[in-house]
Amino acid sequence: MRWLYKLPLRFRSLFKRGRVEEELSDELRFHLEKLTEENVARGMTAEDARYAALLELGGVDQIKEECRDMRRVSWIENLIQDVRYGLRTLAKNPGFTAVAVLTLALGIGANTAIFSVVYGILLQPLPFRDASRLVLLNETTPLVGNMSVNYPNFLDWRAQSRTFSEMAAVGSVHFNMTGISQPENIGGLAVSPNFLSMVGARPVIGRSFAPDEEKAGTAPVLLVSYALWQSHFGAASRAIGQTIRLDSRTFTIVGVLPPDFRWVEKCDVMVPIGVWATNNSAATNRGERGDLLAVGRLAAGVRIEQARTEIEGITARLAHGYGQVNTRSGVKLQPLRETFSGDVRPALLVLLGAAICVLLVACANVANLFLLRGAVRAKEMALRIAIGASGGRIVRQVLTESFLVALLGGLVGVGLAIAGIPAIARLIPPDTLAGASVGANGAVLLFSAGLVVLSMFVFGLAPALHSASGDIQSELKEGGRTTSAGRRNRWCGFLATSEIALALILLVGAGLMMKSLYRLLSVDYGFRAERVLKMEMSLRTAQYDKAPAVIGLWQQTLDRVRALPGVESAAAGTAIPLTNDHSRLDITVEGMPLLNPGGFPHPDMHTVSRIMRRRSAFAC
Amino acid sequence: MSKPTDLVQGTLDVLILKTIALEPMHGWGIAQRIKQVSKEVLQVNQGALYPALHRLEQNGWIKAKWGDSDNNRRAKFYSLTPAGREYLEQEQAHWQRLSAAIDLVLEAS
Numbered sequence: 001m002r003w004l005y006k007l008p009l010r011f012r013s014l015f016k017r018g019r020v021e022e023e024l025s026d027e028l029r030f031h032l033e034k035l036t037e038e039n040v041a042r043g044m045t046a047e048d049a050r051y052a053a054l055l056e057l058g059g060v061d062q063i064k065e066e067c068r069d070m071r072r073v074s075w076i077e078n079l080i081q082d083v084r085y086g087l088r089t090l091a092k093n094p095g096f097t098a099v100a101v102l103t104l105a106l107g108i109g110a111n112t113a114i115f116s117v118v119y120g121i122l123l124q125p126l127p128f129r130d131a132s133r134l135v136l137l138n139e140t141t142p143l144v145g146n147m148s149v150n151y152p153n154f155l156d157w158r159a160q161s162r163t164f165s166e167m168a169a170v171g172s173v174h175f176n177m178t179g180i181s182q183p184e185n186i187g188g189l190a191v192s193p194n195f196l197s198m199v200g201a202r203p204v205i206g207r208s209f210a211p212d213e214e215k216a217g218t219a220p221v222l223l224v225s226y227a228l229w230q231s232h233f234g235a236a237s238r239a240i241g242q243t244i245r246l247d248s249r250t251f252t253i254v255g256v257l258p259p260d261f262r263w264v265e266k267c268d269v270m271v272p273i274g275v276w277a278t279n280n281s282a283a284t285n286r287g288e289r290g291d292l293l294a295v296g297r298l299a300a301g302v303r304i305e306q307a308r309t310e311i312e313g314i315t316a317r318l319a320h321g322y323g324q325v326n327t328r329s330g331v332k333l334q335p336l337r338e339t340f341s342g343d344v345r346p347a348l349l350v351l352l353g354a355a356i357c358v359l360l361v362a363c364a365n366v367a368n369l370f371l372l373r374g375a376v377r378a379k380e381m382a383l384r385i386a387i388g389a390s391g392g393r394i395v396r397q398v399l400t401e402s403f404l405v406a407l408l409g410g411l412v413g414v415g416l417a418i419a420g421i422p423a424i425a426r427l428i429p430p431d432t433l434a435g436a437s438v439g440a441n442g443a444v445l446l447f448s449a450g451l452v453v454l455s456m457f458v459f460g461l462a463p464a465l466h467s468a469s470g471d472i473q474s475e476l477k478e479g480g481r482t483t484s485a486g487r488r489n490r491w492c493g494f495l496a497t498s499e500i501a502l503a504l505i506l507l508v509g510a511g512l513m514m515k516s517l518y519r520l521l522s523v524d525y526g527f528r529a530e531r532v533l534k535m536e537m538s539l540r541t542a543q544y545d546k547a548p549a550v551i552g553l554w555q556q557t558l559d560r561v562r563a564l565p566g567v568e569s570a571a572a573g574t575a576i577p578l579t580n581d582h583s584r585l586d587i588t589v590e591g592m593p594l595l596n597p598g599g600f601p602h603p604d605m606h607t608v609s610r611i612m613r614r615r616s617a618f619a620c
Numbered sequence: 621m622s623k624p625t626d627l628v629q630g631t632l633d634v635l636i637l638k639t640i641a642l643e644p645m646h647g648w649g650i651a652q653r654i655k656q657v658s659k660e661v662l663q664v665n666q667g668a669l670y671p672a673l674h675r676l677e678q679n680g681w682i683k684a685k686w687g688d689s690d691n692n693r694r695a696k697f698y699s700l701t702p703a704g705r706e707y708l709e710q711e712q713a714h715w716q717r718l719s720a721a722i723d724l725v726l727e728a729s
Contacts, residue, residue, distance in 0.1 A: 002680025002703045009678055023686075027647065027696045028670065030689070034648040035666075058667035066671040070678050 013071045024067055028060055078393070082400040090404060096373060097405065100366045104409025104455060105416060107362030112417035112440065112448045113424055114355040118348050119447075120438035121341045121428075127260040129200025130297075134336040135164075135304060137294040137311065139329045146332060148289040151282060153318060153329075157294065160314050163307040164296035168195035171276050172265055172291040175246035176538055185538060186246075188222070188269035190276035198297050206240045206255025209272045216283055218274030220251045226259040228268045248543070262435030264339055286322055295336065308333045341432045354509065357502050359455065364499040366409075367459035370402065371491055374467045381467045394468040402460025410452035414440065417448075462491055535561075632664070632672050634715055637700065637708040640682065644699035646689060647673055673698060681707050 012020055032053050039049035057063070090097040125131060137157070139147045151169065158167040171190040176183055193209035196202065203223060212218065222244075224233070233239035233253075243250045246269070257270060277283035282290035298307055311331045319329065334342075374381075381394055418440045425438040466488060537557075544550050554572050561570045639650050639657075650673075651664045676682045681704035689695040700708065 002701070005680040005683055005701055005703075006678065023696065026694065030646065030693060030695045031648045031666070031670075033693070056666065063667055063670050067674040070671055070674040 009071075014076060017077075020071075024064055028057075028063065032057060032060075078396070079400070082397045083404070085397065086401040086404045089401060093373075096369060097408075100369050100405045101408045101412060103362045103365050104406060105412035107359035108410050108413030108448060108451050108455070109416035109420070110358050110413075111352075111355045111451055112414055112444060113420055114348075114351050115447050116417070116421055116440055116444045117424060117428065117438050118352050119441075119443055120425075120436040121432065121434075122345055122348060123443070124436060126337060126340065127201070127258070127262065128336075131199075131336060133298045134199065135296050135298060135307065136334050136336050136339045137296060138332050139315075140332050141329060147329070149292045149294045150286055150289050150329075151277070151292060152284060152286050153315070154292065154294050156318055157311060157314055161296070161307075161310060163299055163302045163310045165299040166194055166198045167294055167296040168192035168198050169273055170195060170263075170293050170295055171273065173271065173276060174538065175269070177244060177246055178248075179245040186228075186268040187266045188271060189263060189265070189267050190271050190273050192273050195295070196270075198295070201258055201261050203255035204258050205237055206253070208255065213272035213274045214277075215274050216277035216280070218272060218278070220246075220249055220275055221254045221272065222246075222251045222275075223255045223257050223270040224253055225257050225261070225268050225270075229256045264434050266430070266435075304333055304335065340434050340436075344432050354506055357506050359451065360458075361499050361502045361506075363455045363459040364495045364502070366405065366455075367462055368492055368495045368499075370398075370459065370463035371466065371488055371495070374398075374463050375488055377467070385468075391468040395464045398464035398467055399456070399460050402464065403456050406452045406456035406460070409455075410448060414445065414448050466491065630711070631715070632668060633676060634708065634711040635662070635664075636669075636672060636676065636698075637681065637704060637711070640698050641700055641705070641708060644685070644687075644697040646695040646697050648695075650698070676704070680704075 032050075035053035035056060036046075036049045039052050040046060044052060054060070126134075128134060137149060139149050139153070141147055149169070154167070154169050158164075161167065169190075169192045173188050173190050175186055175188065177186050191209070193211050193213050196208045202208070204226065206223070208223075209221075213221070224239070229235055229239060233242070239253055240255065242253050244253065245251070251269075251271070257267070261267070276290065280290065282288040282292075296307070298304065308331070311333065315329060315331050384394060385391070421439060425433075428438070539550060539553065544553065558570050558572060561567055635654055636650055639645065639653050645653065647669055651666060651669055654662055654664055673682070677684055677698070681701060682698045683701050684696050684698050686694055687697045
C-alpha cells in the first residue's frame with residue numbers, strides 16, 4: 001500500500017529534480033525564518049537573530065544532502081551523473097577517445113563479421129521440425145568411401161527398420177528448363193512422398209506429394225522453390241497448375257516450397273521419387289546406383305549408434321541374400337546438421353579463434369591507454385578520495401567511462417561488420433553456404449553485445465581498480481608519484497607483453513596458412529590451364545536422344561567456337577580433370593568374355609556417385 | 621554533525637508520527653509541539669528533523685502537501701498515511717514494552 005505514495009515520489013525525484021530541490025530549499029528557508037522570528041521576539045536584532053538561527057539549525061547544505069540521501073534514487077542519479085561526466089571527459093580528449101574507439105571497433109567488428117558466418121553456416125538451426133533427430137544415410141565401400149544409396153536397398157531399410165520412425169529417399173536431379181525466354185540448367189531433388197512431412201516443411205501454396213507418387217510411371221508433377229516462384233512466376237497463386245518443360249517432358253506445378261527451406265544441394269524444383277524411378281533401371285536394379293541418399297527420423301528415445309547397428313545388420317542380411325553385388329557395402333549415418341557444411345567447421349572455428357585473439361589484442365591496447373590516462377588523472381582521483389568519494393564510487397566512474405568507450409567501439413564495429421558482411425558472404429562457395437543466410441541477425445547482435453560487455457571488463461577493470469587504490473598523500477604532493485607509477489608500469493608491462501604474444505601467434509598462424517595456400521596454388525596440374533575456358537552443355541531433350549544428333553550438334557558447336565575471334569583451339573570431352581565428374585565406360589575386347597552387366601567389373605575402377613550419361617559433354 | 625543512532629532515530633520517528641497524527645503540521649510546528657508537550661524536556665535536534673521527515677515520506681508513512689501557514693507563508697505540511705497510522709501504533713506499543721523493560725532493569729536492585 002505504501003507504494004502508492006512511494007512511486008510518485010521516486011518519479012518526482014528522478015524527473016522533476018529541479019522542483020524537488022526548490023521545495024527543499026523553501027522548506028528549510030521557512031524553518032529558518034520562523035527561528036529568526038523567534039529570536040527577534042526574544043529581543044535580538046534582526047541580523048543577530050538570523051545568525052543565531054543559522055547556527056541553531058546547523059549546516060543547511062549538509063541537511064539538504066542528508067535529505068537527498070533519503071530520496072532512494074541516488075544510485076540512478078549517480079549513474080546518470082557518471083555517464084554525463086564520462087561523456088564530457090571523453091569529448092575533451094578526442095584523440096584518446098578516437099584511438100580507443102577505433103581499436104575496439106576493429107576487434108568487435110571482425111568478431112561480429114566472422115561470427116555471422118559461423119552462425120549462418122554452423123549454428124543456425126535448420127528449418128526442419130526437430131532437426132536434431134534427422135539422420136542422413138549413405139552407403140560406403142572400403143575403396144571409395146561414401147557412395148549413393150541403392151534404391152531397392154533403401155526400400156528394404158525402410159520396411160525393416162525399427163529404429164527409424166520414418167525414412168525418405170532424396171535424390172539429386174538436373175534438368176534443362178525450356179519453354180521460357182532463356183533455357184536454364186536447374187537442379188532439384190527427387191524425394192519420397194513422405195519427405196516434406198518428415199522434415200516438417202509444408203508447401204506455402206498447393207499440395208505436397210501423395211503416397212502413390214512414389215511409383216514409377218507417376219504423372220510428372222513438381223514443387224517449385226520459393227525463389228524460383230518469385231523470379232519466374234511473379235509469386236502469383238495461379239502458378240499452381242501451370243506447366244513447365246523440363247528435359248522435353250511437361251511437368252505440372254502443384255505447389256511452392258516454403259521460403260526458408262534449404263538443403264545441402266541447390267533445390268530449384270522438387271519432384272516425387274516416382275518421376276526419378278520412371279524408365280530408370282537404378283530404381284529396381286540392386287547393382288546400380290542413382291544419385292540417391294536416404295534421410296531418416298530417429299524413433300523416440302533411439303540413439304544414432306543404435307540405428308547404425310540396426311542398419312548395418314539389415315545391410316549384412318541383404319548382402320548375404322543378394323550375393324556379390326552388395327558384399328562390399330557398408331553404411332554411414334550422420335546427423336543431418338553435420339552434412340550441412342560440417343567439413344568447414346574446423347576452418348571456421350579457427351577463424352573465430354583468430355578473431356577473438358584480435359579482440360584481446362585490441363582490449364590490451366585500450367587497457368594500456370586507460371592506464372596511461374589514469375597516470376594523468378591521478379591527482380584528480382586523489383582529490384576526490386580526499387574529499388570523501390568512496391573507492392567504489394571511483395571504480396564505478398572509471399568503469400562507466402570504459403563502458404562508454406566499449407559501447408561506442410561496439411557500435412562502430414557492428415556498423416563496419418554490417419557493411420562488410422555481404423562482401424564476405426560472396427566469398428563463401430555456394431556449396432558450403434547451402435542456402436544459409438549470413439547476416440547480422442539477432443543472434444549475431446547479441447553476440448556483439450556480449451563482446452562489448454566482456455571487453456569493458458577486460459580492459460576497464462584493471463585501470464579502475466588501480467585508480468581507486470592510489471596513495472592519496474603521494475599523489476597530492478607535486479612530485480610524489482613513484483609507488484603507484486611502479487605498479488602501473490608493471491601493469492603496462494604485462495599488457496604490452498600479452499599483446500605482443502597474441503599478435504605473434506596471429507602472425508605466425510597467418511603466415512603458415514598463407515604459405516600453405518601458396519603451395520596449393522602452385523601445384524603442378526600436369527597440364528597448362530592458363531587461358532583455357534570451359535563450357536558445359538547438357539543435352540537432355542528427345543531431339544538429342546541418339547548419338548548422330550549429339551555428334552552433329554557438337555561438331556557444329558566446335559566449328560562455331562573455333563571461328564570466334566580470340567579462340568586458338570577448341571576441343572570436346574566428357575570429363576574435366578580435377579573436377580568431381582567421372583564417367584565410366586565398359587570396354588569389351590574381342591576374344592575376351594563379356595563382363596557381368598551392371599556388376600563392378602574391376603576392383604580398381606572407381607565406383608561413381610554420379611554416372612554421367614553419354615549425352616552430356618564438355619567443350620574446352 | 622553526527623548521524624543519530626538507531627535508537628534515537630526510531631524515537632524521533634515515533635514522536636513525529638504521533639505529533640502529526642492529530643493534525644497536519646509543518647516541520648517547525650512539529651518541533652515546537654514536541655517541545656511544548658514534553659514541557660521543554662525534549663528539544664528536537666533540528667538538523668535531524670528534516671532528514672527524518674524526508675525519510676518517513678520516502679518510506680510512505682507520511683505524506684506532504686504545500687499549504688499556507690498561519691502568517692500566509694507557504695509551508696510543507698505533513699500528515700499520516702494509513703500505513704503510517706499502523707506503523708505508529710506498532711512503534712508506540714514497541715516503545716512501551718521497551719521502556720517498561722528498562723524500568724524493570726533499573727528498579728531491580
